[in-house]
Amino acid sequence: MKAGIRQSAAWLHSWGGLVLGWLCFAIFLTGTLAYYRPEISLWMRPELAQTNLFDPTALDYIADDLARTAQDAQMWQFNLPDDRHRTIRVFYTDAAGTYHSSLRDPGTGQILYPRDTEGGDFFYRFHFELMFAPTSGRIVSGICAMFMLVAIISGIITHRRFFRDFFTFRPASNPQRSWLDGHNILGVVGLPFHILIIYSGLATLMFLYMPWGAWVAYGGDRAAFFTEAYDSAPPNEPVGEQAEMVLLSDTLLRFQNSMADFTPGRLVITHPGDANATIQVFASETGGLSVRPGAILIDGVNGTELSRRFETSTVRESWNVIYGLHLGRYADPVFRFVLFVMGLGGTAMVGTGLILWSVKRQRNGAFGRGGRMVHMLNVATLAGLPLAVAVFFTANRLLPTDIAGRAGYEVTGFYLAVGAALVYAIFCPARRIWRDLFALIAGLFLMLPLFGGILDFQGGNSDLSDVDTVFLWMDISMLIAAGAFGALAWRLHVQRIGTIYR
Incomplete structure (x- = not known):
């Protein structure tokens, strides 16, 4: 490594960007496409183009259907339709641990059978798992993000003339100079976005990368930690007595009518059909920056409200906002397009850097x-x-x-x-x-x-x-x-x- 801070930073920027640059390009590209995850999923399932408008009574039909076909399930989750999702997405895990999911008509609750495809979910999961197993893929993507953050910081140190780099582009010059100009412009224009998206990406999986403090503080009780960290309702135990559940449609409409600023986005029914069943109504994530905007806990049998969780600690809410900034679900169509363009710019920045590495060595005969x-x-x-x-x-x-x-x-x-x-x-x-x-x-x-x-x-x-x-x-x-x-x-x-x- 050469002496001097700028020379050392240039060496680190060049080699740090190259070592995992190809994976970083894949992460940027698929993450950018994931901004339109619901739209891509719909385009890849054209059978869902014509669906009914949402009718809350469809939830009652789904609950009755699951009571017959998924009696051993300990939890049901219903993701409600919104401006970007045309269907009710139903998830549950049976007693054997097998995961089940289905798409339901928002007007009737009946199961829909579109073509089998992962749709936009493939790009979303590939973005942080790559082609590896889930845990190892997330570790690899985290390492890539760390390398990328180092490359950006070292690039800032290397290129001192930010405004000059922004206005300088010489496509007719020699290959090395033109690729360097393009790389600099892309880096300078998107610098705030690049830092934000990489740092927030690391923060989303911080409990995977640095779990030790949390495990020590909670004595190894992972469930207790995640319950408090995610501000979830404490888990309850079934009593083993069958009971008829309250109508989900009545519950949903009651809280929608009583809370003008509350837009439900997800229902989670714990121990359905049991006398100790509960219903959590989570607010939609599209209304603000926070990825967990709050929820109402309801008794699943008599429908009475048990608790509300709309206020949280500063630390927890800070993490929720950082996570929400990375996902971009809060964005309206115009700002989502801006995020998409910035993501493409980041992808091109990584790509031009990889090409520049080869151009430089080809020009030097090495x-x-x-x-x-x-x-x-x-x-x-x-x-x-x-x-x-x-x-x-x-x-x-x-x-x-x-x-x-x-x-x-x-x-x-x-x-x-x-x-x-x-x-x-x-x-x-x-x-x-x-x-x-x-x-x-x-x-x-x-x-x-x-x-x-x-x-x-x-x-x-x-x-x-x-x-x-x-x-x-x-x-x-x-x-x-x-x-x-x-x-x-x-x-x-x-x-x-x-x-x-x-």
């Missing part, structure tokens, strides 16, 4: 085997992941809707696309790699609206004015992505650039 490996990993990541996203969406439209394990095939297609890009980078001549992959990505995104959406007219409806706006904007986004990647492929073809590094 490419070698290590540089060739970095180049192949750059192709697999920077071109392979967008290709994987396009393949994932394409598989959703082309696979038969009734085949078993359909969601697994979509995910397999995602991973195979990344692998195919890596293999192509190994065996294909360098002058064609980027051009061909960008052209393929553009072609897939261009065809996606043809497989459903604008030209499908919602199941045969020929009136374009009746097309669901979610499907319309998703298809427009596909066309914009096709244009962007098509422009990149055309530029590489016209200028006959051997590699993206020139």
Whole structure:
């Protein structure tokens, strides 16, 4: 390492960003897509485009249905529909520990059977679990976030001329200078967002990364710790006596009418059918920054209110707000788009940094085997992941809707696309790699609206004015992505650039 704070910071910024830069690119890209998780899920389940308006009596139908089919369940959870979710999402775990979920019609409560897909949930979970098991994936993503935070801080130390970097971009200059200008602009413009999103991402899993103090303070009682940390109602025990539960619709309407500023978002019924059953009505998370805006605890048999939890400690609420800032569920459509654009900027910042590393060493004649490996990993990541996203969406439209394990095939297609890009980078001549992959990505995104959406007219409806706006904007986004990647492929073809590094 060279002497001097700026030289040391530059070394740390370069190598710290490279070591886990490819995983950071994947985390940024899928996390950005997760801002539109509900919309992507709906687009990938076009059967849900036409659903009924929410009727609270549908909750009573669902409760009766679960009382017959899930008698051994100790807890039911109903996520209510809102502006971004068209269905009632039902979850429960049976006595054997098997997790069950279903989508219900918000008007009738009946089970819906759309095509099997993970939808936007895949990007959401991949964002912090990658391709690993849940716990190990979260640890790896946390390490990546720490490296990214170090890279940003060292980058601030390295680049002192923030305003000059912001206004300087020389695309016609030599490759190293033009890529450096682009990297600097993206870093400076999105700096507050990058710091916030990385720090808040680390904070969301702080109990996984640093659990020791909490376990010592609570004597190893994890349940007691999480009950207090998340401000949940203390767990109650069933008495073993059957009792008829209060109607959920009456309970919901009673509190909606008595509290003008209370919008329910989720119901959690503990020990349903037992004389000691309780109902927690959680407020919607879309109304503010806090990820846990409060709840009302109700007796499940007579419907009386047991407690309200809308005020919490400063420490707990601070954590809830930091978590909420990371998720972005509070954002209105305009601000959500701003977050999406900033996320794309962060993704591009990581990508340009990876390319810049190779450009610099190629220009200095120090490419070698290590540089060739970095180049192949750059192709697999920077071109392979967008290709994987396009393949994932394409598989959703082309696979038969009734085949078993359909969601697994979509995910397999995602991973195979990344692998195919890596293999192509190994065996294909360098002058064609980027051009061909960008052209393929553009072609897939261009065809996606043809497989459903604008030209499908919602199941045969020929009136374009009746097309669901979610499907319309998703298809427009596909066309914009096709244009962007098509422009990149055309530029590489016209200028006959051997590699993206020139």
